[in-house]
Amino acid sequence: MKTYKNNGISGILVIDKPEGLTSFKVDSLIKKELNCSKVGHAGTLDPFATGVLPVLLNKATKLQDSLINIPKSYEGTFRIGISTDTLDVSGARNGEKSVSDAEIKNIAGYLSGLKGEFVQKIPAFSARKHKGVPLYKYARKNESVVLDNPTSVVKIYDFEIKSYLNPYIDFKCTVSKGTYVRAIAQDIMDKFDIPAHLCGLKRTSAGGFDISEALPIESLEKGADFIIENLRPADGVNGHNVAKAKIA
Numbered sequence: 001m002k003t004y005k006n007n008g009i010s011g012i013l014v015i016d017k018p019e020g021l022t023s024f025k026v027d028s029l030i031k032k033e034l035n036c037s038k039v040g041h042a043g044t045l046d047p048f049a050t051g052v053l054p055v056l057l058n059k060a061t062k063l064q065d066s067l068i069n070i071p072k073s074y075e076g077t078f079r080i081g082i083s084t085d086t087l088d089v090s091g092a093r094n095g096e097k098s099v100s101d102a103e104i105k106n107i108a109g110y111l112s113g114l115k116g117e118f119v120q121k122i123p124a125f126s127a128r129k130h131k132g133v134p135l136y137k138y139a140r141k142n143e144s145v146v147l148d149n150p151t152s153v154v155k156i157y158d159f160e161i162k163s164y165l166n167p168y169i170d171f172k173c174t175v176s177k178g179t180y181v182r183a184i185a186q187d188i189m190d191k192f193d194i195p196a197h198l199c200g201l202k203r204t205s206a207g208g209f210d211i212s213e214a215l216p217i218e219s220l221e222k223g224a225d226f227i228i229e230n231l232r233p234a235d236g237v238n239g240h241n242v243a244k245a246k247i248a
Contacts, residue, residue: 010059011231016214017045017053030055033224042067042207048090051203052214060234067207068177071157075172076201083195086125087182095195104166114159119151123183154179
């Protein structure tokens with residue numbers, strides 16, 4: 001696979017990130033292929049999560065803050081009755097309880113009413129930094145951290161229950177920057193005293209891009225020319241006025 005020599009190319013490549021890859025690994029694959037000096041992304045996805053990952057090349061990285069501020073949409077599944085230390089499927093199981101159909105229905109009703117601004121506790125396993133170190137690194141060492149601001153105000157624009165069948169609840173939602181969807185599992189546990197975790201998550205839109213526009217990671221194997229042909233211009237995204245972050 002030859003390396004593209006013109007590292008001055010700028011733009012946005014919308015990738016459908018697969019499960020198991022970190023967002024930074026996707027960045028590095030594209031950076032290596034195009035020999036870019038700068039590569040970033042608009043909104044990190046956890047390795048277990050899939051979906052829309054806008055990758056920003058060179059001058060387009062200046063749009064990062066603007067794109068991250070655009071609301072993001074997800075589809076996912078909560079597994080009720082089992083909790084994990086990370087609040088998601090990647091963690092170690094730390095709680096279990098049998099759950100009735102009536103309890104599942106009550107939890108689904110609660111979730112369908114989530115709308116507006118909420119104070120959300122920042123998960124211990126998160127990329128939020130303390131003294132320059134991501135919280136998940138402390139958590140993996142079982143080191144406790146006291147944050148100056150352990151919570152953040154987030155906004156849920158819409159939360160819809162697609163279906164539920166004990167012990168699973170399928171949903172879709174649109175949320176603001178900084179919202180940890182898996183942290184909603186903690187809300188379930190706090191309110192109902194029932195273990196829960198996020199067992200699947202797919203981001204269906206981010207940075208103004210829809211999942212229907214995203215390229216599968218396998219398409220990168222087609223080479224630099226294909227990647228360049230599929231770059232989006234960095235002077236605006238789907239009608240959103242993100243050009244305020246000048247890239248010239």
